[in-house]
Amino acid sequence: MALATAEPQKIDKIQTGLQQVVADTYSLLGQTHHCHWNVEGPNFFALHEAFEQQYNDLFQASDEIAERLRALDGYVEGGLQTLAKRAGFKEIATDASANEMVGALLDMHKKAVEDIAETRDHAADAGDKETEDLMIARVQFHEKTIWMLKSYLKG
Ligand SMILES: [Fe+2]
Numbered sequence: 001m002a003l004a005t006a007e008p009q010k011i012d013k014i015q016t017g018l019q020q021v022v023a024d025t026y027s028l029l030g031q032t033h034h035c036h037w038n039v040e041g042p043n044f045f046a047l048h049e050a051f052e053q054q055y056n057d058l059f060q061a062s063d064e065i066a067e068r069l070r071a072l073d074g075y076v077e078g079g080l081q082t083l084a085k086r087a088g089f090k091e092i093a094t095d096a097s098a099n100e101m102v103g104a105l106l107d108m109h110k111k112a113v114e115d116i117a118e119t120r121d122h123a124a125d126a127g128d129k130e131t132e133d134l135m136i137a138r139v140q141f142h143e144k145t146i147w148m149l150k151s152y153l154k155g
Contacts, residue, residue: 010126015074017119018131020086021138022066022076024112027087029058030080031108035101038094043152047098050148054105057141068134099153106149109142116142 036051066076077086089111092104120135 006126006128010122011072011128013122014119014126014128014131015069015072017115017122018065018069018072018074019077020115021112021119021135022062022069023083023086024089024108024115025058025062025065025138026080026083027089028105028108028112029055029062030084031089031092032058032105034094035092035096035105038096039098039101041098043098047102047152054145061138061141064134065138068131072128072131102149102152106146106153109146109149113139113142113146 032051032055036048036055039047039051069076077083089108090104092101096104116135116138120132120139123129123131123135
């Protein structure tokens with residue numbers, strides 16, 4: 001069992017990583033929701049729907065990731081400003097075009113994959129299979145979304 005045997009420094013790395021992943025996920029959720037509200041143009045219906053599916057996934061995932069951090073005895077940073085600052089994403093303009101929105105979200109998903117993969121590897125190093133499993137599932141979601149957003153931009 002990971003918690004009983006892992007070195008404290010290894011647990012620290014997982015906690016810090018999860019903190020980053022919560023921030024990325026919650027910030028991306030906010031930005032995706034913002035795009036859901038404001039997207040316009042001939043692809044309105046498709047993007048409005050796709051963004052809704054994405055922010056619903058991100059909302060549920062942020063809760064699951066945060067609660068994994070609590071299970072590892074870490075506290076979860078909160079407050080929108082704190083989360084946004086830690087994520088470090090540039091805000092998408094309210095009047096951004098559909099393609100600008102998709103492009104900006106794409107970059108955020110790519111950054112999320114990097115942070116999640118790092119946390120996955122810290123979890124693997126500590127023998128924390130539960131966090132590793134959760135991070136693997138999150139990489140899969142973001143990579144699938146990256147594929148979809150990239151495909152949209154090829155149109
Ligand atoms: Fe809505």
